[in-house]
Amino acid sequence: xxxxxxxxxxxxxxxxxxxxxxxxxxxxxxxxxxxxxxxxxxxxxxxxxxxxxxxxxxxxxxxxxxxxxxxxxxxxxxxxxxxxxxxxxxxxxxxxxxxxxxxxxxxxxxxxxxxxxxxxxxxxxxxxxxxxxxxxxxxxxxxxxxxxxxxxxxxxxxxxxxxxxxxxxxxxxxxxxxxxxxxxxxxxxxxxxxxxxxxxxxxxxxxxxxxxxxxxxxxxxxxxxxxxxxxxxxxxxxxxxxxxxxxxxxxxxxxxxxxxxxxxxxxxxxxxxxxxxxxxxxxxxxxxxxxxxxxxxxxxxxxxxxxxxxxxxxxxxxx
Amino acid sequence: xxxxxxxxxxxxxxxxxxxxxxxxxxxxxxxxxxxxxxxxxxxxxxxxxxxxxxxxxxxxxxxxxxxxxxxxxxxxxxxxxxxxxxxxxxxxxxxxxxxxxxxxxxxxxxxxxxxxxxxxxxxxxxxxxxxxxxxxxxxxxxxxxxxxxxxxxxxxxxxxxxxxxxxxxxxxxxxxxxxxxxxxxxxxxxxxxxxxxxxxxxxxxxxxxxxxxxxxxxxxxxxxxxxxxxxxxxxxxxxxxxxxxxxxxxxxxxxxxxxxxxxxxxxxxxxxxxxxxxxxxxxxxxxxxxxxxxxxxxxxxxxxxxxxxxxxxxx
Numbered sequence: 001x002x003x004x005x006x007x008x009x010x011x012x013x014x015x016x017x018x019x020x021x022x023x024x025x026x027x028x029x030x031x032x033x034x035x036x037x038x039x040x041x042x043x044x045x046x047x048x049x050x051x052x053x054x055x056x057x058x059x060x061x062x063x064x065x066x067x068x069x070x071x072x073x074x075x076x077x078x079x080x081x082x083x084x085x086x087x088x089x090x091x092x093x094x095x096x097x098x099x100x101x102x103x104x105x106x107x108x109x110x111x112x113x114x115x116x117x118x119x120x121x122x123x124x125x126x127x128x129x130x131x132x133x134x135x136x137x138x139x140x141x142x143x144x145x146x147x148x149x150x151x152x153x154x155x156x157x158x159x160x161x162x163x164x165x166x167x168x169x170x171x172x173x174x175x176x177x178x179x180x181x182x183x184x185x186x187x188x189x190x191x192x193x194x195x196x197x198x199x200x201x202x203x204x205x206x207x208x209x210x211x212x213x214x215x216x217x218x219x220x221x222x223x224x225x226x227x228x229x230x231x232x233x234x235x236x237x238x239x240x241x242x243x244x245x246x247x248x249x250x251x252x253x254x255x256x257x258x259x260x261x262x263x264x265x266x267x268x269x270x271x272x273x274x275x276x277x278x279x280x281x282x283x284x285x286x287x288x289x290x291x292x293x294x295x296x297x298x299x300x301x302x303x304x305x306x307x308x309x310x311x312x313x314x315x316x317x318x319x
Numbered sequence: 320x321x322x323x324x325x326x327x328x329x330x331x332x333x334x335x336x337x338x339x340x341x342x343x344x345x346x347x348x349x350x351x352x353x354x355x356x357x358x359x360x361x362x363x364x365x366x367x368x369x370x371x372x373x374x375x376x377x378x379x380x381x382x383x384x385x386x387x388x389x390x391x392x393x394x395x396x397x398x399x400x401x402x403x404x405x406x407x408x409x410x411x412x413x414x415x416x417x418x419x420x421x422x423x424x425x426x427x428x429x430x431x432x433x434x435x436x437x438x439x440x441x442x443x444x445x446x447x448x449x450x451x452x453x454x455x456x457x458x459x460x461x462x463x464x465x466x467x468x469x470x471x472x473x474x475x476x477x478x479x480x481x482x483x484x485x486x487x488x489x490x491x492x493x494x495x496x497x498x499x500x501x502x503x504x505x506x507x508x509x510x511x512x513x514x515x516x517x518x519x520x521x522x523x524x525x526x527x528x529x530x531x532x533x534x535x536x537x538x539x540x541x542x543x544x545x546x547x548x549x550x551x552x553x554x555x556x557x558x559x560x561x562x563x564x565x566x567x568x569x570x571x572x573x574x575x576x577x578x579x580x581x582x583x584x585x586x587x588x589x590x591x592x593x594x595x596x597x598x599x600x601x602x603x604x605x606x607x608x609x610x611x612x613x614x615x616x617x618x619x620x621x622x623x624x625x626x627x628x629x630x631x632x633x634x
Contacts, residue, residue, distance in 0.1 A: 034355075036448070036519060053446030055438060056519050076420065076519065077436075078428040095433065097425035117421040140349055158349045182348040199348040221343055240351065241343045243335065264335060282331035282339075282355065284324070303327050304355065 026312035028269070028277055029088060030286055031058045031072060032302025038072065039301040040088060041286055043271065043310070046299050052088060054081060059100055060267075060307035064126070065108030070309070073099030075117060080129075086314055094129055096122070101143055106150040110168060114141040114155060121155055121164075123171065133171045137164050143225070145186040145193065147208060154193050154208065156183035163195060163211055177211035180204050185225035189235065189250065196223040196237060203237060205253070217253045219246045227268040234291075236276065238265040245278065245289060259294050261287050269310045279305040326362050334358040356417075357410045360528070364404040367528050371535045375491035378541040384560070384595045385540060387488055392609050396492035399612070400535075403495040403502070404528060412527065416510055423514060436517030455518055455526055457579070462512040463530065464582035466505060467575045474629070476504070477570055478622035482615055484568045485607035487599035489560070491539040494531060498619035533578050538563075542595060550591060554580050557595060564596035568603070 027049075030039040036057060040050040055077030062071050063085060070085040073096070080094040080102075098115035104126060105112070111124040121135040139159030146153050152174065155164045161181055165174040181199025188194075192214070193206040202218040203226065222241030228250060229236065235248040238261070245265055247256040263283025268276050276289040285298040286305060338354040424434035437454060438445045444454070470480040479498040486493050497505075509527065518526065537559035545555040554576050561567060562574035573590040576583045583589035599608065606618045 034359075037446075053448075055436065055445070076417075076424070078424050078434055095428045095431075097428040098421060115425070117418070118425050181346060198351070199343065199346055222339065222348065241339050241348075262335070263331060264339070282334045284327055284331060300324075303323075 025272075026310060027314045028286065028308055028310050029061060029070070030279060030301045030305045031061050031307040032304065033057055033059050033306040034304035035302035036077075037302045038088065039286075039305070041299055041301065043277075043312075046288065046297065048299065048301055050088075051302065055079065058307075060102055061309050062102045062104070062307075063309065065104050071102055072307075073102055073113070075100050075115075085311060096124075096129075101141075103144045103146065103153070105153070105168060106146055106148060110150075112144055112153050114144060116140050116142050116158070119159075121166070123166075123168070135164075135166060135173060137173075137176070142184055143186045145188045147188060152208070154186050154188070156186050156195055158182050158184060158198070161199075163193070163206065165208070165211065175211050179206060179211070179213050180216065184223070185237075187226040187228065187235075189228065194226055194235075196226055198222050198224050198240060201239075203253070217248070219248070219255070220244045220258070225266060225268070227270075230270050236268055238268065238278070240264050240266070240281075245276070247291065257291075257294070259289055259291070259296070261289060261296055263287070263298070266305075267307050269308050271310055272312050277308060277310060279308050281305065326366060327359070330355070330358040330362040333362060353410070353414055353417075356413045360410060360413065360525070361405050363525055363528055367532050368400065368404055371491055371532060375536060375539045375541070378539055378543060379490060382542045383540050384542055385488075385597075390488060390490075392486065392488045393490050393492055395610075395612055395615070396486065396490065396496045399495040399497070400492050403497075404531065412506060415506070416513065419510060420514060420517075424517075434517060435515060439517070452522065452526070455513075455516065455522070456529065458516055459509060459512060459526055459530060460576070460578045461582055462509065463505075463577045464575055464586075466508045467577065468586075468588070470501070470504075471570050471572050471575070474570065474626040475623050476501075478624075478626040479504075479619050481568075481600050481603045481622060482607050482619040484563060484598075484600040485603040486563075487597070487608055489538055489540055489563055489598040491535045493538045494534045496615075498623075499616060500620065500623070530578055534559075537577070551580055551584065554578060558591065560595060560598065561590055561593035563598040564593060565599050565601055566596070568600035 026043050028041040036054050038052040039048045042049045055074050057076035058072050058074045060073050070083040072081040075098050078097050080096050080099050082091045098118040099113045100116040101114035103112045109126055111126040113122045119139045121137050121141050123132045125132050137157055141155045142158045143156045144153055151169055153166050161178050162176050163179045164176045167174050180197040183195045184198040185196040193208045195204045197204055201221045202216045202223055204216050205214045219237040220239030220242045222239050223237055224240040225238045227236045233250055235250040237246045243262050245259045245261045249256055261278055263280030263285055266279045266281045268278050278287040280287050281304050284303050286301050288297045334355045338358050342348050342354050427434045437451055444451045470476045479501040482498045483496055537554050537556050539556045541556050544557045550558055558574055567573055573588050574583055575588055580589055604618055606614050
């Protein structure tokens, strides 16, 4: 690694570690997709303290823009669960067909829901939860990213190797283009669209206007999901086949470090102490990666853990 | 410790070291979740076959009903079992059932209906996965009683089902010796019931595997009875052997149940009196008893078509 990059990387890690004290507090909510449950993990003791049953097959979790509600999508149960983000108490069940991936537009007015199994993208009015428009998209719409102005949403289509761009003002599809094998995680970064290619070994860098693939940044076989560190300096990519988490310089996408994270790493959330909490789909675990040392601890949760969200202020003993 | 953890760990290992790299090389990574489903079924299926083997083999060795100088006819039954429990059938079942449930329930949701599930009918069941699983077992067993009874009732269906009854050397491997078409009909039947009560897709093949584990024991070539009360609670090898008896083959039979004898008792088809009768279907073509896998499949199909044509000609 060049000296300049190494300095940048270490600086970023230090700044992450300084955000809060060294001791992790709060809880992590983990969505166990194949055991129909949510695990509540105490970050201080690193133990699962509660398991909350849900109906069938939950996958992802997301806070509403006002941070007052926590939404969990149960795909096979065909419902969104609206939970209290402090206690995880169920507030209401919202019938929605196949809510796999969730995303709020930057202005918070629209909720986009990808139905992976039903090959559809639903745009809902976030306030009323009423369907505004459904886009049948072939096939397997999996992840999404919004343009910063909220005018467009980009959807990866896992089954057809394509990326779809939807105009949220006109409510129409702008383009569907082939971008590479089995596209998964999508992110808007520095004026480009980045798409992790799960059937390939890297991340495609795409011109959002045309959908043209400018280049592919190698990260590892089975590149699946992308996460930007809270200080926006490091881009983490999880590679499903080789089970690694790769740190890239967010500015130029050069590789900074490769971390082995066993068990098919999937989603990431960042703890205030700078550690990365990562779901391990096939190890039924929640990994805690210290990016400074590369050490990984694993906490047992339910089967096939997928989405997760850290609440640094919640109490582990909450009812 | 969670009792499923060793199986889940093994499935995770299988997924990470074999399934994912294979899917990646084949350009099929979009099916990784399905691959994980297969890994789970393969592990649970292999464990089930091992358990079945560990329980039934000693019973057959030390307390057999019959001893045969040559057990060649059993070998094809082993092939049926491996295909049915570890190989493609659980995967096929899972994928099809998953897609059906997603589309049907999604359509119901879109149209303002709440898709049916036992937990929605009885909210106290939410989170009681073991109890709910047990209720699913009872409901599916009831459905299987009627599927089985009807497969004897209709001549064309029995043409296929005769493959199952033709085995004269019945052992714990014999449970899965079914015509593929008979398996598919069974799948459609189970699926309809499973959709009605909202069985979770991942549990569906596991439920079928559990039912099959006990069915294997009931086919074992062993002198095993559960006592007066026990035989009225759970189907024993003695009880089920009466169903496979040469006098019970064909369209009028008894003891159709797979797991629970209750349905035979309620619908008056139970016969607790027969003791360790010889098995087989004297009217079935010999190939159904001793032929190869392919020959048996072909013969079953022909028997079904003959029954259909005969019925049309007679009508």
